[in-house]
Amino acid sequence: MITNEQKYIDNIADKGVRNKKDLDVFFNQYYAVFVSFACRYCLNEEEARDIVQDVFVSFWEQRMNFTSILTIKAFFYRSISNRILNYLRHEEVKSRYAESQLKKIQSEEFIQESVIREEVSCMIHKKIKELTPREQEVILLSLQNKSNQEIADLLSLSVPTVKTHKMHAYARLRAELEELRFLLLIL
Structure with missing residues (x-):
């Protein structure tokens, strides 16, 4: 069957x-x-x-x-x-x-670069925390690759105001981190 x-x-x-x-x-x-x-x-x-x-x-x-x-x-x-x-x-x-x-990642060069990168990042973020609260917001958003227009929209600011905050923040950071810049050039 x-x-x-x-x-x-x-x-x-x-x-x-x-x-x-x-x-x-x-x-x-x-x-x-x-x-x-x-x-x-x-x-x-x-x-x-x-x-x-x-x-x-x-x-x-x-x-x-x-x-x-x-x-x-x-x-x-x-x-x-x-x-x-x-x-x-x-x-x-x-x-x-x-x-x-x-x-x-096992190479000595990679380890050194990683340590330097982390230390520099830590120092930069420490200096960013010394900025005014608004400058901190603007710089941190800028570090996330946000455009001036996007930052202005997120913070309810005008684009010229964002540019002014960035200009002041970068000027202070340059002055504060000058010795770091010199150190990085040596490395």
């Missing part, structure tokens, strides 16, 4: 996957096989499942191009292989990048 599932499998073999019911039957029949195939490429099961599911989505979008179970299975095996190879290449690139970044 032929079961309903067997009828669907025979239908898929003859005509391909045409509707959601066909896809459900095909999925139930082959999903585990495709995941097992993907795992043979040294992927963990979660990565393999993700790739197989992506291929199912891709297949569904172009299902009308396939008319037999052989072309469907060939599509799945080839697509899974290609996606795995792309995934592995991407992982290799990420690994090389992480390795180069690790070498960089």
